[in-house]
Amino acid sequence: MATSDQLLVVIDPVARHGDGEAVRIAKDVLSAGATTKVCLPDGPEEFARALARRGSRRPVVIGDDRALLRAVSLLHRRRELAGCALSLVPVGVGDGSVSLARALGVPMGAVAAARAVLDGSERRLDLLVDDSDGVVLGALRIPPTGGADGHGAHGAGGAGGAGGAGGSGSAGEAGPQHQPHWLRTCQSLVRTLAARPARGTTPSAPGPARLRIEVDGRTLVDLDQPVTAVSITTGDGGGGARVEVRPASVGASAAPMEAVARTITVSGADFRYRADAVVGGPVRTRTWVVREGAWGLTLPG
Template sequence: MSSLSTPESRAVSPGGPDPLLVLLDPAARQADGESVRIARDVLRGGADCKVALPETGAELDRLLAHRGRRRPVVIGSDQALQRVLQSLHRQRELGAEAVGVVPVGRPGAVGVARALGVPGEPVAAARAVIRGGARKFDLLVDEAGGVVLGGVRIQPRGRRAPLRSLWAKLAAAERGRAPGRDEERTRLRIEADGRLLADLHHSVRLLQVNLPADAGVMELVLRRPGTAHRLRAASLTVAGPGFGYEADGCPCGPVHSRTWTVQAGAWSLLLPNAA
């Protein structure tokens, strides 16, 4: 059964914690079921919770669309969080309320959440959901409606990294990701805020895009043979004869063109209150 409601729901007293919709990443349960159980128990002990295990993208969309007043909380990886934000963005509810996350997974799978300030220990992260405060963060949004929390990487050669989460696999399928090894894609046209950085006759070794906190812009690193450029921009367009990329570690593409734009303060995350 994919949707697991708590047997008992605690009534929320006036001024108490918001009721929660706790979304379990299936990969997190497999990777560290004990941490998932601990986080779930802490959340249940402090707030009225409905716990669900969405197994498809459509089921996740349905749970979020019918959550009522419940605040979405993810127990899982960065890609599980990204999938929830993607669904909320599609439903035009991304900025309606802060979301919570309890990072569970390998260190490389929860790096974005940790970088944003979420505690790595499940009890501390769950308590931040119940007692913490909301902080706004920027978001990268592409022309197809895809969202990126941390960054984008285009490296023409090399093998794609394995997907870390069932939700990541669903997201990759929606984005048209083809399995297997990337073909060499060294010729790209790259524009940042309308400024031409590389054209199709240039060979590109790496394009790294990071989204620093509260900056309102993205940070770009472009490496070509014998040179490297570092700059900031609010929008980025990449075009070429079919290229793949990684968004928050999730392989995407191939596509012929992609434009990312920074949306300042587009979403809010629950973090521990400052001491």
């Protein structure tokens, strides 16, 4: 195999409760091919402790996009990303929960993903880091779209929290490992139901926003030109992020403005954004900087 044959397998609680069969299969494949230590954290604090105490073992996360984002965020804040290659076996509830993993090239399916962990190789990927130390692995959207859940931007990135990605809980939930299982289950159900719109209603789409968008010190769009959408997508090691801005138009759709930049600053009226699986804001200004090849992910060769 590509790196250490000693694995620390961290199984996210959402994966355990959502698809226990896929978790079992992945664990069996990994255990057959390497020496494994399996951790079953019940909350973000235990997840963080498991990673911090990994020693020379290579960390493997079994979970969804939020679990991956939580792991990257924790290692980034500990300044340990450079020397740690992560592996992921995507197990979530619904295809949308592992869309980031799919976009990054991680195989779907417990067996294929576990074999990639054993036989694949590390690929260095770019990382977007904002001015409050939050991270973006894949894409950022303004306004937040794709099932915004209301978690803060750093519910995923805090030292005890979960790219992007609360996963099994947000940073605001104090000491979930001390709560009984039935209470955590009820809290999760309440959060899920509260995030759903009432039956028969459709969430209203946000109107155009007035934002100043600067790329590498150059103004791409200023406040006098309303925009309907902004997307920032990380690269695959090239050191630049792709920025696309869709201006508001009258009649025919206006062509999007595009740029590739290493530093992107967005400012204006209070705005929210979706960084991978996590919604952040409101903020009046935020700067993202590309860190070239900042993190490693094991992918098929």
